[in-house]
Amino acid sequence: MKARAFDYARPASVAEALTAFEQADGDASYIAGGQSLVPALALRLQAPARLVDIAHIAELRGIAVEEGWLRLGALTRHVELHDHPLVATHAPLLALAAPHVAHPAIRNRGTLGGSVALADPAAEFPAMLLAMDAEMEITGPEGSRRVPAGDFFQDLYQTALEPGELLVALHIPAAGPGHRCAFDEIARRRGDYALAGCGVMLTMPGDIVDEARIACLAVGSTPLRARAAEAALIGRRLDPDSIRKAQSALADDLDPPDDAEVPAAMRLHLARVLLGRLLGGMAEAA
Amino acid sequence: MSSALPVTLTVNGETLTRLVEPRETLADFLRRDLGLTGTHAGCEMGVCGACLVMLDGAPVHACLTFAVQADGAEIATVEGLTENGVLADLQHAFHQRNALQCGFCTPGMLVSAQGLLARTALPSRAEIRDALSGNYCRCTGYEAIVDAIETVARRRAAGETAAPFMEEPA
Ligand SMILES: Cc1cc2nc3c(=O)[nH]c(=O)nc-3n(C[C@H](O)[C@H](O)[C@H](O)COP(=O)(O)OP(=O)(O)OC[C@H]3O[C@@H](n4cnc5c(N)ncnc54)[C@H](O)[C@@H]3O)c2cc1C
Numbered sequence: 001m002k003a004r005a006f007d008y009a010r011p012a013s014v015a016e017a018l019t020a021f022e023q024a025d026g027d028a029s030y031i032a033g034g035q036s037l038v039p040a041l042a043l044r045l046q047a048p049a050r051l052v053d054i055a056h057i058a059e060l061r062g063i064a065v066e067e068g069w070l071r072l073g074a075l076t077r078h079v080e081l082h083d084h085p086l087v088a089t090h091a092p093l094l095a096l097a098a099p100h101v102a103h104p105a106i107r108n109r110g111t112l113g114g115s116v117a118l119a120d121p122a123a124e125f126p127a128m129l130l131a132m133d134a135e136m137e138i139t140g141p142e143g144s145r146r147v148p149a150g151d152f153f154q155d156l157y158q159t160a161l162e163p164g165e166l167l168v169a170l171h172i173p174a175a176g177p178g179h180r181c182a183f184d185e186i187a188r189r190r191g192d193y194a195l196a197g198c199g200v201m202l203t204m205p206g207d208i209v210d211e212a213r214i215a216c217l218a219v220g221s222t223p224l225r226a227r228a229a230e231a232a233l234i235g236r237r238l239d240p241d242s243i244r245k246a247q248s249a250l251a252d253d254l255d256p257p258d259d260a261e262v263p264a265a266m267r268l269h270l271a272r273v274l275l276g277r278l279l280g281g282m283a284e285a286a
Numbered sequence: 287m288s289s290a291l292p293v294t295l296t297v298n299g300e301t302l303t304r305l306v307e308p309r310e311t312l313a314d315f316l317r318r319d320l321g322l323t324g325t326h327a328g329c330e331m332g333v334c335g336a337c338l339v340m341l342d343g344a345p346v347h348a349c350l351t352f353a354v355q356a357d358g359a360e361i362a363t364v365e366g367l368t369e370n371g372v373l374a375d376l377q378h379a380f381h382q383r384n385a386l387q388c389g390f391c392t393p394g395m396l397v398s399a400q401g402l403l404a405r406t407a408l409p410s411r412a413e414i415r416d417a418l419s420g421n422y423c424r425c426t427g428y429e430a431i432v433d434a435i436e437t438v439a440r441r442r443a444a445g446e447t448a449a450p451f452m453e454e455p456a
């Protein structure tokens with residue numbers, strides 16, 4: 001349970017980080033909070049020759065609203081997503097999901113950028129970013145670009161990040177008034193990766209759903225947007241009938257993995273139960 | 287090959303500089319290099335919570351942090367938190383309520399409990415269990431641990447303090 005030897009660089013800027021990575025001839029890893037990478041090194045699932053510690057780069061920090069977008073630096077820690085008033089106001093799905101991510105001590109060190117770069121299909125934040133149409137700001141040797149969440153998560157642990165590229169910040173369209181959000185998941189024990197999870201964001205100025213965004217986790221090889229379930233709600237009242245239609249539409253949206261312990265049908269069932277609970281709760285609160 | 291790097295950090299109030307290999311975890315650094323064996327190493331992969339220490343005032347896993355990453359940080363281990371009395375009331379309550387048997391999980395439990403009470407003055411039992419979700423105890427069944435933490439939360443809210451925890455004479 002000990003990592004293989006590696007050398008260690010601690011750059012102070014994004015430019016220095018890119019150089020430190022490049023100098024290792026492709027045999028390097030960035031480390032942010034280390035809450036996923038360190039166990040992988042200890043188990044020797046990974047054994048890079050160099051770790052580039054990005055945790056001290058000021059450009060990767062900060063939580064601010066700029067021109068209608070909430071900018072979250074890649075180094076924003078899970079605990080900050082839970083606590084920060086700007087996150088609660090403009091990206092409530094992240095704040096609601098935060099208590100379900102791992103355990104308190106891991107939330108004190110784990111970063112949003114690390115969770116997004118890792119892209120575990122059962123992770124909460126990637127799915128919530130997908131629901132909110134976030135954009136990922138990426139910088140690499142070739143320059144900078146912004147990739148919509150829908151194009152970023154490509155396959156199991158596979159993202160739009162090229163080797164050596166850095167996730168700099170996450171940009172989220174700031175939620176306006178009239179938004180309602182809910183999140184829940186089912187895990188064997190609190191803090192475990194979920195068997196299924198679901199986040200919902202509705203725009204409902206009156207009692208008709210104007211806009212619906214639903215994303216699910218642990219029900220496919222990437223986080224998934226539930227477009228068919230969304231369509232079943234838009235233009236409708238939030239009532240038992242529309243909720244039932246949204247639940248059954250999930251079959252078209254999700255692609256749960258089939259494993260011996262948790263069959264695909266069970267994950268789909270759990271996602272439907274969650275969606276029903278969330279929408280039912282939102283209807284009651286309306 | 288990776289060579290040892292100088293690391294300067296404050297441990298239990300004392301600032302020190304040591305050469306460490308980058309792959310050495312903070313848990314191994316505390317235990318082997320500094321002899322502070324109150325920080326326990328169990329799973330060494332972030333699951334059991336035996337290795338929790340305070341890093342800049344918040345609980346973190348010493349097994350999920352390399353010592354080089356803690357350069358410039360302030361670390362408090364169960365030894366330091368015992369000496370300065372921060373944990374005294376929790377230790378008394380754990381003792382009274384039999385919230386430990388073998389004691390392997392206890393340093394991590396105390397650090398988690400301290401972290402919880404710093405954020406939430408009067409947590410519910412469900413919140414206490416939630417905060418301990420990453421702390422495994424193979425002996426007690428948790429009930430006594432939750433009782434002890436709940437008792438301390440009430441005592442702290444009422445402004446009670448405790449004398450430093452001392453082992454009873456044999
Ligand atoms: C016991 C345990 C339980 C957990 N439970 C959950 C859970 O329920 N839900 C959940 O979502 N997560 C869970 N996690 C994972 C945790 O949330 C991690 O903190 C998170 O996945 C990674 O963040 P990090 O900053 O620690 O990343 P690191 O571990 O530092 O890095 C992870 C990966 O991302 C890359 N990376 C990091 N930052 C960047 C960047 N800015 N640009 C490019 N690449 C980058 C690294 O190179 C590495 O490949 C758990 C972890 C543990 C140990």
Ligand code: FES
Nearest residue numbers: 328329330335349
């Ligand atoms: S030793 Fe660190 S969590 Fe088990």
Ligand code: FES
Nearest residue numbers: 387389423424425
């Ligand atoms: S007292 Fe033995 S593991 Fe908790």
